[in-house]
Amino acid sequence: MSSTLRIVNGKVYDPANGVDGEVRDICVQDGKIVEDVPPDARRIDASGMVVMPGGVDIHCHIAGPKVNLARKLQPEDHRFDVHPRTPFTRSGTGGTVPSTFATGYRYAMLGYTTAMEAAVPPLGARHTLEELHDTPIIDKGFFVLLGNNVLLYQLLKEGRREEFRHAVAWWLNAARAYTPKLVNPGGAELWKERNANITDLDDEIPGFGLTPRQVIEALVDVTNELGLPHPAHIHCNNLGIPGNYKTTLETMRTLEGRRAHITHIQFHAYGGEPGGRMTSKAPEIAEYINTHPEISADVGQVMFGRATGMTADAPLAWMLRQVSGNKWVNADVEHESGCGIVPFVYQERNYVHALQWAVGLELFLLSEDPWRMVLSTDHPNGGSFLSYPRLIRLLMDREFRNEQIRGQPTCHTPDGPAGQPGTGVHFAGDRHHHPCRSGAAAGPARQGSLGRRRGCGHHHLRGERRQGEDVQHAALCDQRRQGDH
Amino acid sequence: MNERARIVENATCTFCGCVCDDITLTVENNRITRAENACSLGKAWFAEHTIEERPYALIDGREASTDEAVEVAAQLLVNARFPVIYGLSDTTCEAQREAVAIADLIGANIDTTTSVCHGPSGIAFQGVGESTATLGEIKNRADLVIYWGGNPAESHPRHFTRYTIIPKGMFVPNGRKDRTVVLVDVRRTPSARAADIFIQVKPGKDFEVLWALRALVKGHPVDPAIEEETGVSLATLQDLVERMKSCRFGVLFFGMGLTMTRGRHFNSGALLALATDLNEYTHFVAKPVRGHGNVTGADNVLSWQTGFPFAVNFSRGYPRFNPGEFTTVDLLARGEADAALIIAADPAANFPRPAIEHLRKIPVIVLDPKPTLTADLARVVFTTATYGINTGGTVYRMDDVPITLRPAFPSPYPSDKEVLRAIKERVRSLVALESIPQPVPHLLNTGTMPGAAS
Incomplete structure (x- = not known):
C-alpha cells in the first residue's frame, strides 16, 4: 500500500507553480506531490501555517575539514x-x-531541506562526505575548490586546454562534487609563498605566469561546457577590502554573457580605498546583476552576534586575525587552497559591521529578480543559519526593519532617526517578499530565469548611508584598537 | 613466490600516524610475505600478522559466540550507571562512529587514546588555534623543518623520507639540499643524525625555551642566564630565530616529549603560538606528530558528532567536554566508572596503577584482534579483524587527510564496526524498554542559541 498524506488548511506558497498564498490542500503520495489522494489518507492540519517548498541554502559551511577544525577550536561555542x-534523534x-x-x-526545523557545503x-x-x-534529514552536497589548483594552473600555463577540461571533469567526479568553486583565485599561492595576497584581477600568480582573470575565465568556461546544473561558484578576490566593488564588477564584466554565480556578494560590494573608510556600493552591484540575467549571486548577510570566519581564503582569515586578535587557524592543503578560521563577533555599534549589515539588506532590497539574489549568511561567516528567520523578517517587515535601523550607529541624521515609516520610501520587499521570494526557497531552482521582475526605486538606506559617509571612521583601525585591548 | 601469490597495490599501513598508502603487498596463503615501500615497523606490522586460532569471543574466560558476547556486553552497558568507552585510535572511522552512537544511547563517557598522547595539544589548539598544513604541502614547500620533543627516526621512520626531509618537492626541487633540519630534544636520539642542527634542552625546560624564542621573534630582550636555566645558549636561540624568520616556509613538528612532560598543554600552546607569531614574518606552520594509525580519525569523528575531540561525557543526554574530569585515566583513578568498553587499546598495559586497579574491579568489555593485558582482566572479549589488513574503511593521517584502506585478505573474525553495530542495535532495543528520557522542547527551540542573533 502506498503512503498518502493530505496537508489541509495551510497557506500555500509555491512560486514554481504560481501559487501565491492560497489556502488549499497539498496531497502527497509516495513522497511526491499529487493532485488528489483517497479520503483515508493521513491528514496534517496546517491551519495558521505557511506551506512552502523546502528552503535551499545555496552556500554554507557545514561539513568537512575546515568546519571540523572550527568545531574543535570552540568548546566555548x-x-x-x-x-x-x-x-x-542523536x-x-x-x-x-x-x-x-x-x-x-x-536546518529541518527552519523549513530548509537542502544545504550546500561551499568550499x-x-x-x-x-572527509566532507563522511x-x-x-548530517540527517536534509539533502546536501558540496562545491569542490579548483580555483587555486597548482596542477590545473600548470595545464593552463602550458595551454593544454583540452586536458584542463578533462582534469576539471575528473576532479568533480572523483570528489563527487556539484560544481567547481573558486575562492580568491591566485590568492593561495601568494599566501603560501609569502603570506601575501592578490589585489587585482591582473596580478601575476607567482610561478605560473597566470592572472586571476585567466583562471576565472577558464574555469567558468569549462564549467559551462560541462553543462553542470549550477555554474561555477565564485568567491571574488579582495573580499572585505574597501573599494573591492571594482574587482567584483570587473569579474562580472570579464564573464559578460557567461553563466556564473558570485557568492556572498555583500562582502564584495564596498567602496572606499584599501585601509580607509568603507562605504556601500550595493546599488552599483545590484544594478549590474539586475541587468545581467546570466549572473546569479547570494548575499552573505551579516547578522549581529557571534560568527565564525571560516574560509578557503586564508589571507582573509589572517586579516581577520590581525584586526580581531582572536585565535586563528590556518591549514594549507597541498595543490589547492587550505583554510583560515577566526571566531568573530559582529557588533551593532561597530561602524564596519553595521555597514556590512546594511549593504546586505540593500542588495536584497535592490534586487529586481530575487531568484538571482539568494538568501544566505555564508553560514557561519556572516552569522548562523539559525538567524534566517530573523533575516527574513528584516526583509519582509518594514516596521521591524526600521526599528533595527534606528539602532544602528550610521543612521542618525541631523533630522532625527532615519527610516521613519511613511516617508514615501518604497521597498521592494514590503508587498512582495515572503519566505519563498526572499530567496530561501526555490530561488536556486529558478536562477537565470527572467521571471518575476518587480520594481523598486531607491530606498532610504541609500540616503542614510550617504549621511554615514560623512562620519569619520577608519574602519579597520577601529577594530585593531579593539583587538589590542 | 608460489602461484597463489596475490599483489595488493596501494595498500595502507595503519601502524603509525603516517598512514603510508603506497605499500605494495604480496599475499600468499593468508600471509603477507612482502611489504614493498614499508618501513621496518610497517614490514613487521604486515609480516607478523596472521590469523590465529582464537575463540570468536570469551565470556568470563569461557569460549562463546560473537552473538552471545554481544548480548552480555549490551546488558553490562545498559545496566551500568557510569559506563566508559575508551580506545578507538586503532580502528576505522566507521567503527568509531558506532562507538559514539553507543555512548549517546546509554549516556556513557567516551574518550580516546588522544587523552594520553596529544590531548594537551588539543587543549592548546582550543586556546590559541594553529597554523598548520598537510604533509604534502610540507613536502612541496618546507625549507626549514624543526622537530621538537620526538624521535621520528624510530617512531615514524618514513616521516623523514616520505614527507619532510628527503623528498624533492614542487618548490624545493633539490629535496634534502633545499632544506634545513633542526631537532630539539632532551637527549640525542637517532633522529639527530638526520638534522643539521641539534639543540639539547634540559628536561622539563621546553616551555622556557619556547617562550624565550617567542620573545626573541618579537624583538624583546632575553637574559643570557637562559642558558643556565635551559641548557641552551642565547646565541643558539638567536640563530634559530634568525633561521625561522628568514625561511620561506617553516614547519614545527612536535611530539609527546612536549605534551606528556611538565607543562603539557602550556608547552604545546607555546609552540603553536610561536608558529602563529612567525607568520608576521614568513609562512610558518606547526603539526603534532600523531602516533596511532587512526587517532586523528577518532578526534575527527568525535568532533563532528559531538563538537569535542576527546573526553566527552553524555550522562546528561548531550555531549559535555572536560579533560581531567572525563579523561579515562582520571576517572578510573578516582574509581568512578562502573563498566568499560575498550576498543583497540590496551590500558592495562600502560595506564597508571590506580586506574588499572579500578579496571580490575569493574566489568570490562574488550574488542581487539590480539590478546592483551586488558583482555586478561575483561569479562567479555571479542576477537575482531585487524583494520587495514583484514578490513576496509577510512582512517585519517596525522594531518587530517582521510585515507582509504585496501585490505590484503579476509579474516574469519568480524570487524570492530560489525561488533559495535550489533552491540548498538541490542543496546537500542534494551534502552527502549527502559525509561526513555523525554525530549526537552525548549532546548530544541532554535531560538535559544546564544548569540545566533541579537
Missing part, C-alpha cells in the same frame, strides 16, 4: 547551546558551528 538526545552541540546531527535537525579542497572530499553522511 558549544557548551551553552547543547542539543539533547531524544528517543528518535544528541549534539550547537553554537555557530554545530555538530553534524544538530546541523541536520536544525571543499579535493583532498578533503572524503560528515554529510552524519
Whole structure:
C-alpha cells in the first residue's frame, strides 16, 4: 500500500507553480506531490501555517575539514547551546558551528531541506562526505575548490586546454562534487609563498605566469561546457577590502554573457580605498546583476552576534586575525587552497559591521529578480543559519526593519532617526517578499530565469548611508584598537 | 613466490600516524610475505600478522559466540550507571562512529587514546588555534623543518623520507639540499643524525625555551642566564630565530616529549603560538606528530558528532567536554566508572596503577584482534579483524587527510564496526524498554542559541 498524506488548511506558497498564498490542500503520495489522494489518507492540519517548498541554502559551511577544525577550536561555542538526545534523534552541540546531527535537525526545523557545503579542497572530499553522511534529514552536497589548483594552473600555463577540461571533469567526479568553486583565485599561492595576497584581477600568480582573470575565465568556461546544473561558484578576490566593488564588477564584466554565480556578494560590494573608510556600493552591484540575467549571486548577510570566519581564503582569515586578535587557524592543503578560521563577533555599534549589515539588506532590497539574489549568511561567516528567520523578517517587515535601523550607529541624521515609516520610501520587499521570494526557497531552482521582475526605486538606506559617509571612521583601525585591548 | 601469490597495490599501513598508502603487498596463503615501500615497523606490522586460532569471543574466560558476547556486553552497558568507552585510535572511522552512537544511547563517557598522547595539544589548539598544513604541502614547500620533543627516526621512520626531509618537492626541487633540519630534544636520539642542527634542552625546560624564542621573534630582550636555566645558549636561540624568520616556509613538528612532560598543554600552546607569531614574518606552520594509525580519525569523528575531540561525557543526554574530569585515566583513578568498553587499546598495559586497579574491579568489555593485558582482566572479549589488513574503511593521517584502506585478505573474525553495530542495535532495543528520557522542547527551540542573533 502506498503512503498518502493530505496537508489541509495551510497557506500555500509555491512560486514554481504560481501559487501565491492560497489556502488549499497539498496531497502527497509516495513522497511526491499529487493532485488528489483517497479520503483515508493521513491528514496534517496546517491551519495558521505557511506551506512552502523546502528552503535551499545555496552556500554554507557545514561539513568537512575546515568546519571540523572550527568545531574543535570552540568548546566555548558549544557548551551553552547543547542539543539533547531524544528517543528518535542523536544528541549534539550547537553554537555557530554545530555538530553534524544538530546541523541536520536544525536546518529541518527552519523549513530548509537542502544545504550546500561551499568550499571543499579535493583532498578533503572524503572527509566532507563522511560528515554529510552524519548530517540527517536534509539533502546536501558540496562545491569542490579548483580555483587555486597548482596542477590545473600548470595545464593552463602550458595551454593544454583540452586536458584542463578533462582534469576539471575528473576532479568533480572523483570528489563527487556539484560544481567547481573558486575562492580568491591566485590568492593561495601568494599566501603560501609569502603570506601575501592578490589585489587585482591582473596580478601575476607567482610561478605560473597566470592572472586571476585567466583562471576565472577558464574555469567558468569549462564549467559551462560541462553543462553542470549550477555554474561555477565564485568567491571574488579582495573580499572585505574597501573599494573591492571594482574587482567584483570587473569579474562580472570579464564573464559578460557567461553563466556564473558570485557568492556572498555583500562582502564584495564596498567602496572606499584599501585601509580607509568603507562605504556601500550595493546599488552599483545590484544594478549590474539586475541587468545581467546570466549572473546569479547570494548575499552573505551579516547578522549581529557571534560568527565564525571560516574560509578557503586564508589571507582573509589572517586579516581577520590581525584586526580581531582572536585565535586563528590556518591549514594549507597541498595543490589547492587550505583554510583560515577566526571566531568573530559582529557588533551593532561597530561602524564596519553595521555597514556590512546594511549593504546586505540593500542588495536584497535592490534586487529586481530575487531568484538571482539568494538568501544566505555564508553560514557561519556572516552569522548562523539559525538567524534566517530573523533575516527574513528584516526583509519582509518594514516596521521591524526600521526599528533595527534606528539602532544602528550610521543612521542618525541631523533630522532625527532615519527610516521613519511613511516617508514615501518604497521597498521592494514590503508587498512582495515572503519566505519563498526572499530567496530561501526555490530561488536556486529558478536562477537565470527572467521571471518575476518587480520594481523598486531607491530606498532610504541609500540616503542614510550617504549621511554615514560623512562620519569619520577608519574602519579597520577601529577594530585593531579593539583587538589590542 | 608460489602461484597463489596475490599483489595488493596501494595498500595502507595503519601502524603509525603516517598512514603510508603506497605499500605494495604480496599475499600468499593468508600471509603477507612482502611489504614493498614499508618501513621496518610497517614490514613487521604486515609480516607478523596472521590469523590465529582464537575463540570468536570469551565470556568470563569461557569460549562463546560473537552473538552471545554481544548480548552480555549490551546488558553490562545498559545496566551500568557510569559506563566508559575508551580506545578507538586503532580502528576505522566507521567503527568509531558506532562507538559514539553507543555512548549517546546509554549516556556513557567516551574518550580516546588522544587523552594520553596529544590531548594537551588539543587543549592548546582550543586556546590559541594553529597554523598548520598537510604533509604534502610540507613536502612541496618546507625549507626549514624543526622537530621538537620526538624521535621520528624510530617512531615514524618514513616521516623523514616520505614527507619532510628527503623528498624533492614542487618548490624545493633539490629535496634534502633545499632544506634545513633542526631537532630539539632532551637527549640525542637517532633522529639527530638526520638534522643539521641539534639543540639539547634540559628536561622539563621546553616551555622556557619556547617562550624565550617567542620573545626573541618579537624583538624583546632575553637574559643570557637562559642558558643556565635551559641548557641552551642565547646565541643558539638567536640563530634559530634568525633561521625561522628568514625561511620561506617553516614547519614545527612536535611530539609527546612536549605534551606528556611538565607543562603539557602550556608547552604545546607555546609552540603553536610561536608558529602563529612567525607568520608576521614568513609562512610558518606547526603539526603534532600523531602516533596511532587512526587517532586523528577518532578526534575527527568525535568532533563532528559531538563538537569535542576527546573526553566527552553524555550522562546528561548531550555531549559535555572536560579533560581531567572525563579523561579515562582520571576517572578510573578516582574509581568512578562502573563498566568499560575498550576498543583497540590496551590500558592495562600502560595506564597508571590506580586506574588499572579500578579496571580490575569493574566489568570490562574488550574488542581487539590480539590478546592483551586488558583482555586478561575483561569479562567479555571479542576477537575482531585487524583494520587495514583484514578490513576496509577510512582512517585519517596525522594531518587530517582521510585515507582509504585496501585490505590484503579476509579474516574469519568480524570487524570492530560489525561488533559495535550489533552491540548498538541490542543496546537500542534494551534502552527502549527502559525509561526513555523525554525530549526537552525548549532546548530544541532554535531560538535559544546564544548569540545566533541579537
